[in-house]
Amino acid sequence: MERLSNFIYNKSKLIIIVVAILNIVALASFFRFEVDTDFLSFFTAGNPKAEEYDRLNEKYQTGETISILMEQDSSLLDKENLQNVFRLQKDIEDIDGIYQVQSFIPSEISVQGHLFSVTEEFIDRHSDLLKDFIEDEYFRAEQFLSSDDSKGAIIVNLGLEATAGEVVESLEEIVLNEEGLTLSLAGNEIIKDTVWNYLIRVIFILPPCAIILVLLVFYSVIRNRKFTIMAMIPAGLGALWTLGTIFWSGQELNLVTILSPIFVVVMGAADGLHYTTHFMDNMARYSDRRRLTIETMRMVGTPIFLTTITTMAGFASLTWTGVLPMRQMGIFVSLGIGYAGILSLFFLPAVLSRMNLPTKSPRVQESRLTRLILEGAKHRAPIAVAFLVIVLVSALYIPRLEVVSNQLMFFKEDSPIRQTFDKVEKYFGGALPLTTEIVSDRGTDILRDYNFAEDILDTERELERLPGVQSAVSLFDMIASINEMITGQDDYPESPIVVQRLLTQIDDEDLETWVSNDGLRMMIRTEDIDSVDIDRLEDFVAEHPNIRMLSGMPVLFDEMNKLVVQSQIRSLGLALVLIFIMLLVTMRKLRGALVALIPIVITIIVILGMLSISKFHLNVLTANLSAIAIGVGVDYSIHLISGIYYFRKRGLGKVESVDSALSSVSRPILANAFGLAIGMSALFFSPLRIHMQAASVMWVAMVISSMAALLLIPSFYSRRNEQTEKRA
Numbered sequence: 001m002e003r004l005s006n007f008i009y010n011k012s013k014l015i016i017i018v019v020a021i022l023n024i025v026a027l028a029s030f031f032r033f034e035v036d037t038d039f040l041s042f043f044t045a046g047n048p049k050a051e052e053y054d055r056l057n058e059k060y061q062t063g064e065t066i067s068i069l070m071e072q073d074s075s076l077l078d079k080e081n082l083q084n085v086f087r088l089q090k091d092i093e094d095i096d097g098i099y100q101v102q103s104f105i106p107s108e109i110s111v112q113g114h115l116f117s118v119t120e121e122f123i124d125r126h127s128d129l130l131k132d133f134i135e136d137e138y139f140r141a142e143q144f145l146s147s148d149d150s151k152g153a154i155i156v157n158l159g160l161e162a163t164a165g166e167v168v169e170s171l172e173e174i175v176l177n178e179e180g181l182t183l184s185l186a187g188n189e190i191i192k193d194t195v196w197n198y199l200i201r202v203i204f205i206l207p208p209c210a211i212i213l214v215l216l217v218f219y220s221v222i223r224n225r226k227f228t229i230m231a232m233i234p235a236g237l238g239a240l241w242t243l244g245t246i247f248w249s250g251q252e253l254n255l256v257t258i259l260s261p262i263f264v265v266v267m268g269a270a271d272g273l274h275y276t277t278h279f280m281d282n283m284a285r286y287s288d289r290r291r292l293t294i295e296t297m298r299m300v301g302t303p304i305f306l307t308t309i310t311t312m313a314g315f316a317s318l319t320w321t322g323v324l325p326m327r328q329m330g331i332f333v334s335l336g337i338g339y340a341g342i343l344s345l346f347f348l349p350a351v352l353s354r355m356n357l358p359t360k361s362p363r364v365q366e367s368r369l370t371r372l373i374l375e376g377a378k379h380r381a382p383i384a385v386a387f388l389v390i391v392l393v394s395a396l397y398i399p400r401l402e403v404v405s406n407q408l409m410f411f412k413e414d415s416p417i418r419q420t421f422d423k424v425e426k427y428f429g430g431a432l433p434l435t436t437e438i439v440s441d442r443g444t445d446i447l448r449d450y451n452f453a454e455d456i457l458d459t460e461r462e463l464e465r466l467p468g469v470q471s472a473v474s475l476f477d478m479i480a481s482i483n484e485m486i487t488g489q490d491d492y493p494e495s496p497i498v499v500q501r502l503l504t505q506i507d508d509e510d511l512e513t514w515v516s517n518d519g520l521r522m523m524i525r526t527e528d529i530d531s532v533d534i535d536r537l538e539d540f541v542a543e544h545p546n547i548r549m550l551s552g553m554p555v556l557f558d559e560m561n562k563l564v565v566q567s568q569i570r571s572l573g574l575a576l577v578l579i580f581i582m583l584l585v586t587m588r589k590l591r592g593a594l595v596a597l598i599p600i601v602i603t604i605i606v607i608l609g610m611l612s613i614s615k616f617h618l619n620v621l622t623a624n625l626s627a628i629a630i631g632v633g634v635d636y637s638i639h640l641i642s643g644i645y646y647f648r649k650r651g652l653g654k655v656e657s658v659d660s661a662l663s664s665v666s667r668p669i670l671a672n673a674f675g676l677a678i679g680m681s682a683l684f685f686s687p688l689r690i691h692m693q694a695a696s697v698m699w700v701a702m703v704i705s706s707m708a709a710l711l712l713i714p715s716f717y718s719r720r721n722e723q724t725e726k727r728a
Contacts, residue, residue, distance in 0.1 A: 001301045005294040005349070012350035019347050023237060026244030035199050036252035037192040039407065039553070042560060042620070044324050049559040053551045056435055060513050060521050063099060063158035066171065066187035067424050067431045068092070075149040076104075077134060079127035084180035086123055089154060095170045097162030100509060103154045104144035107507070109133040110486060139481025143473075146427045153428045157513070158189070168193045184420040186431035188553055191407050194417050198687045199258050207261050209682035211236060214269050217675035221667060222277065224358075231276040234348050235268035238340030242332055251332075255410065256325035256621060259683075259694065260332045266679035267311060267333075267632050268340025270672040271304045274639065275348055277668045283357065293353050301345065303642040306586050307635035308341030310579045314630045317575035321567030323560065323620055373666050373707075374659075377714040384715070387708060391602055394609025401612040403531065403561040404619055407432065407553060412689045429470040429525025434552035436541055438474060438520040444503065444511070446520070447475060448496035452546075456522075457492060459544055463524065466540060468533030474522040475514045478506060522547065526554060534558040564623045572604065575630040583634075587641070595716050596637035599708030600630050603701055610700045616693045625697045633705025636673065639665045640709055644717050658718040666710055673706035 008015065043050040057063065070088075072081055086105055093101050108115050111129055116122060123130060134141050144153050158167055168189050175183040211232065219228040239261035246253065246260070279296045286292040315337065318330025376383060411418045424431040438456055440446040447453065453476045460472040480492045482502045493499055503511070514521050524537075534555060541550050576597065583593035604626050616622055643661030652660055676698065683695035 001298050002294050005297040008346055008349045009290050009293050009353050012353050015346050015350040026240045029244040029247035032247040034252040035196055036254045037195045041254060042324055044322060049556055052549060053556060056551050059516050061160055062513050063160045063162055064164060064189045066156040066185060066189055068154040069184045069186060069420055069424055070152040071182040072150055076152045077131040077149050082123050082127050082130060086120060091174055092156060095167055097159055097167045098156060099159040100157040101154060104134055104141050104152055106138055137485045139485045151427050164189045186420045186424045188432060195255060202686055203258055206682045206686060207265060210262050210265050210679040213682060214266060214675045214679040217671060217678050218273055221671040227276050227280060231272040232269055234272040234340045234343035235265050237343055238268045238336050239264040241339045242336035245335055246332055254325045257329045257332060260329055260336060263333045264336030264340060266676045268337055269675060270635055271307060271341055271344035272348055273672050274300050274668045275344055279352055289353050293349050299646060303639045304341060304344055306638045308337060309582055310634045311337045311632055313578040313582060314575050314632060317571040320570050320574055322563040323567055373710050374662055377662060377711055380715045383711045387602060391605050394606045397609045397612040401608060402617045403564050404617040409619055410688050410690050425527055429527060432553040434524040434526060434550060434554055436522045436547050436550050438522055439546055439548055440520055441518045444515055447479060448499045450494045453492045455546060459546060466536055468526055468529030470525040470527040472522060472524050475520055529554050531558050531561050560620060564618055564620055572626055579630060579634055592641050595713055596634055596641055598712060599637055599705050600633050602708050603629055603633050603705040606704045607697055607701055621690050622693050622697055625694060629701035633701060636669045636706045636709035637713060639669055640713050655718050658714045669706055669710060673702040677702040
């Protein structure tokens with residue numbers, strides 16, 4: 001360590017210049033800034049569910065669907081409202097990229113055997129006829145109009161090649177300018193657009209907030225503005241280099257990776273804080289700047305290296321997950337933590353060795369919490385009982401833990417987009433429908449087969465009896481409904497000639513989205529569907545040979561559930577193994593490596609229990625925070641155990657070495673733990689609910705892991721005789 005310290009001291013100017021150049025390179029990458037909000041990017045290439053979803057959309061030329069919810073105090077079938085809805089529908093049809101627009105207003109109506117085209121002039125003259133037709137005869141009315149007529153839906157289908165962002169922008173402008181109706185939007189593209197706007201706010205507002213919060217915590221410990229800023233510089237530059245790595249590698253920020261700079265800022269600050277506080281402690285002992293650097297590095301150099309690689313290991317374990325954004329975050333945050341560690345080991349000592357230091361060494365005051373920790377560590381039995389109770393309570397709740405993944409989990413309960421989706425689902429079925437396929441290679445000719453039609457209609461009615469399914473619709477239903485509208489007979493027509501005549505009532509463009517060379521599309525509207533319901537649906541499809549495949553956003557999120565569970569088990573196990581090996585290799589003490597893991601095992605159990613108690617449950621982000629917490633939380637054990645061995649080498653006894661280590665490291669450990677937790681509190685200001693959950697988990701993880709390290713580990717090192725300790 002002395003050789004490294006001398007190198008840093010001698011080459012300090014060069015180190016500072018190199019870092020300055022790298023900062024410029026990282027800043028230059030920002031012109032490549034991009035944000036990806038496509039949920040399909042969560043899946044790795046070759047995922048069968050994602051590929052099936054794309055294949056069905058392309059097969060039936062069905063682009064994304066957007067639901068426009070219309071609300072009015074009076075009936076939407078009143079003359080003025082009918083005119084407003086008709087005008088709105090025409091305005092939407094004029095937008096580039098729109099393939100089809102459907103509502104409760106038909107393009108034609110039949111009155112006493114005569115067909116009339118529905119135009120603005122027709123509504124002005126005969127709104128009463130149109131109202132009666134919609135209420136009594138139109139077969140699609142219930143799909144687009146609520147039972148009290150006060151709420152309606154316009155379903156907009158985008159073309160496959162449409163630029164979804166531009167379409168959404170045009171729709172939002174229409175919604176903003178509409179005066180006659182209260183409008184709101186729902187659908188996958190609306191989620192993506194909303195998330196994009198939220199993420200822009202997150203990246204430009206939350207990292208600075210996190211830095212300010214951590215600075216305030218550090219200042220409360222250091223009590224010196226210059227040293228507080230110096231302690232944060234490695235983490236801040238590490239975050240900048242992380243973003244530079246992301247952008248220069250051609251990657252886009254997404255819902256998960258956008259948290260990378262925040263994780264680096266908050267977690268990477270630990271090493272800078274430890275170096276700075278020990279540097280300040282040593283200023284009174286060593287007036288020579290070179291000796292000051294050497295002794296500080298001797299105390300914290302190895303722990304900084306260890307904490308850097310173990311934190312990197314915690315994030316690196318995410319690279320084995322099947323969820324692509326988590327894998328990307330694992331890579332980028334690992335690199336960011338590595339950057340912050342290198343800067344703490346080289347750049348920070350180089351700068352401190354050259355900057356003007358105060359003539360009087362700053363006094364770092366011992367906080368009340370630090371004194372409580374020092375006192376509490378002496379009461380082994382009560383502390384052990386307290387942690388045992390916490391672990392048992394958490395363990396009792398773990399079996400109730402669920403995996404919850406759906407697109408609306410990103411948003412808070414009171415967010416406008418969530419409320420709109422809830423209303424659409426309540427009145428018209430889910431805004432994110434499912435699709436299955438009827439097996440047939442006869443095209444529209446199969447519609448003339450009465451027996452086949454009856455089988456399919458029976459299958460659909462069976463489907464509608466399953467939990468989570470509101471309705472199942474196909475061309476067979478449309479033919480039956482048109483037949484009822486025209487003849488009054490509530491049956492599928494047996495005559496092929498009649499079926500052919502009824503088919504002419506369906507637009508050719510609409511027909512193309514329902515028929516392919518080897519099948520017919522069936523759309524399933526859902527309501528409060530969950531993972532168990534989807535499993536039942538997939539079993540149902542497997543048991544009925546006349547239908548095949550089940551796809552849609554709910555199915556993709558169910559697939560995400562499975563990947564989340566797999567990644568939770570894999571990343572946790574891998575993180576524990578990697579960190580244990582690293583501790584064993586670097587410490588060369590089996591007992592020290594095992595003891596360092598005890599606070600982490602406790603933390604994992606408490607995190608899982610907390611997710612169950614709070615009903616956050618496991619999702620794409622919270623499921624992997626346990627592995628992250630392992631890499632971060634083990635830092636506290638490393639610093640304390642390293643401190644104990646450091647003071648033993650200086651000749652102190654078992655009790656004195658533990659007390660000295662606690663006095664030396666408890667302050668920076670607590671400052672880092674609470675600084676990290678408070679820094680992550682910036683996520684409470686995020687408009688996304690999933691980020692708030694991440695902040696809550698990190699609070700629990702940091703408090704439990706730091707307290708367990710400071711209160712439990714001393715009991716393993718202060719109760720044996722000296723000779724036994726040396727052999728261990």
